[in-house]
Amino acid sequence: GQQVMQIPQYQHVQEGEDFTTYCNSSTTLSNIQWYKQRPGGHPVFLIQLVKSGEVKKQKRLTFQFGEAKKNSSLHITATQTTDVGTYFCAGRDNFNKFYFGSGTKLNVKP
Amino acid sequence: DAGVIQSPRHEVTEMGQEVTLRCKPISGHDYLFWYRQTMMRGLELLIYFNNNVPIDDSGMPEDRFSAKMPNASFSTLKIQPSEPRDSAVYFCASSLASYQETQYFGPGTRLLVL
Numbered sequence: 001g002q003q004v005m006q007i008p009q010y011q012h013v014q015e016g017e018d019f020t021t022y023c024n025s026s027t028t029l030s031n032i033q034w035y036k037q038r039p040g041g042h043p044v045f046l047i048q049l050v051k052s053g054e055v056k057k058q059k060r061l062t063f064q065f066g067e068a069k070k071n072s073s074l075h076i077t078a079t080q081t082t083d084v085g086t087y088f089c090a091g092r093d094n095f096n097k098f099y100f101g102s103g104t105k106l107n108v109k110p
Numbered sequence: 111d112a113g114v115i116q117s118p119r120h121e122v123t124e125m126g127q128e129v130t131l132r133c134k135p136i137s138g139h140d141y142l143f144w145y146r147q148t149m150m151r152g153l154e155l156l157i158y159f160n161n162n163v164p165i166d167d168s169g170m171p172e173d174r175f176s177a178k179m180p181n182a183s184f185s186t187l188k189i190q191p192s193e194p195r196d197s198a199v200y201f202c203a204s205s206l207a208s209y210q211e212t213q214y215f216g217p218g219t220r221l222l223v224l
């Protein structure tokens with residue numbers, strides 16, 4: 001069945017280093033959303049991408065949607081301790097089914 | 111706006127007991143979602159409603175789980191009888207007008223079944 005896979009599962013970085021998480025779908029997605037969940041918290045919406053090849057930026061965060069609309073990435077430049085948390089992608093397929101990725105847990109060492 | 115409200119925030123119960131989780135979506139939101147989060151299975155969509163009508167319940171694990179939305183401002187997720195493997199964090203989320211829109215999550219209910 002449809003799955004949205006994320007890699008890596010965990011990432012430990014030193015503060016100031018960059019971080020990237022990748023999201024891959026087995027089928028074409030209508031759109032993709034990214035969420036951040038702080039430890040002990042709930043998922044919080046970050047951004048939505050809809051168009052093939054779309055790139056959006058939020059300060060140090062850069063989001064990309066692949067040309068084939070099957071993959072996406074989130075890149076954080078110069079991580080800070082406030083970036084700690086789990087980052088989820090979530091995609092909707094052409095059957096209106098909504099899937100969350102497995103998440104990438106980011107730890108930033110000061 | 112108060113955001114999505116869930117109660118209780120924590121629940122500890124014994125195997126076999128009935129558990130009822132409650133959710134109040136953001137006023138004016140047409141969609142309501144119930145999710146379960148565990149370390150093993152991640153974030154799973156259990157069921158979602160549009161205008162109080164259940165649209166897709168294919169994620170509901172089994173007959174022990176049921177969800178209702180009697181009106182636009184209230185939904186329940188019931189587990190009867192509960193089992194230890196139901197221990198998880200249960201999130202409710204709502205969105206404004208479309209399945210594609212941003213989902214606003216509640217703080218979650220941490221359920222522990224002993």
